[in-house]
Amino acid sequence: MILPHSVIRWGSSLLVGIPFVDHDHHEAVEMINRMAGADGAERLSLMRAFLGHCEEHFAREEEMMTRTGFFALDPHRQEHQRVLAEAQRVLTRLEMGSDETEYFREVLPQWFLEHRATMDYVTADFALEHGWHGEDQDPVKAAQ
Ligand SMILES: [Fe+2]
Ligand SMILES: [Fe+2]
16 A cells, blocks of 8 residues: 555565565565654654664664675674664654654655665675575574
C-alpha cells in the first residue's frame, strides 16, 4: 500500500539478495513511510519502534560482516553508529515537541536509499561471494 506521504516506494530494485537484509529493509521502508505521514504522538511512538528496529538490523548486518570477513566492517559499523546517534537526537527533539518533518521526509529517506545502494549493497555482494549461503545462516531465522 502506498500511503499519501510515502517517501520511498518499495520494489525489486531495492533488493540486495540476502533474505534477512531485504526483509529488514522492507520493514524499514514501511516504517519510514508511516513516520513521514504521521505527526505528534504517533510519529514519536513510531520513531521509538524504528530505533529498536535499526539497532537489531544493524547488529545482524554487523554479524554477517564479521562472519564473512568483510573488508570494510569498521566504516560500515561506524556509519550505523552515526545514524543511530542522529536518530536518537531526533527522538529527543520529538519528545520536546518538535516535528522534525525535514528529517522524516528528506534526510532519513535519502540516507536509507544511499546506504542501501552503497554500503549495504557492497556488503551483501561480498557476503554472497565469501561463503554466506543463505537461510541456514540467516540471523533472523536463527533467532526464531
Ligand atoms: Fe541495512
Ligand atoms: Fe548497513
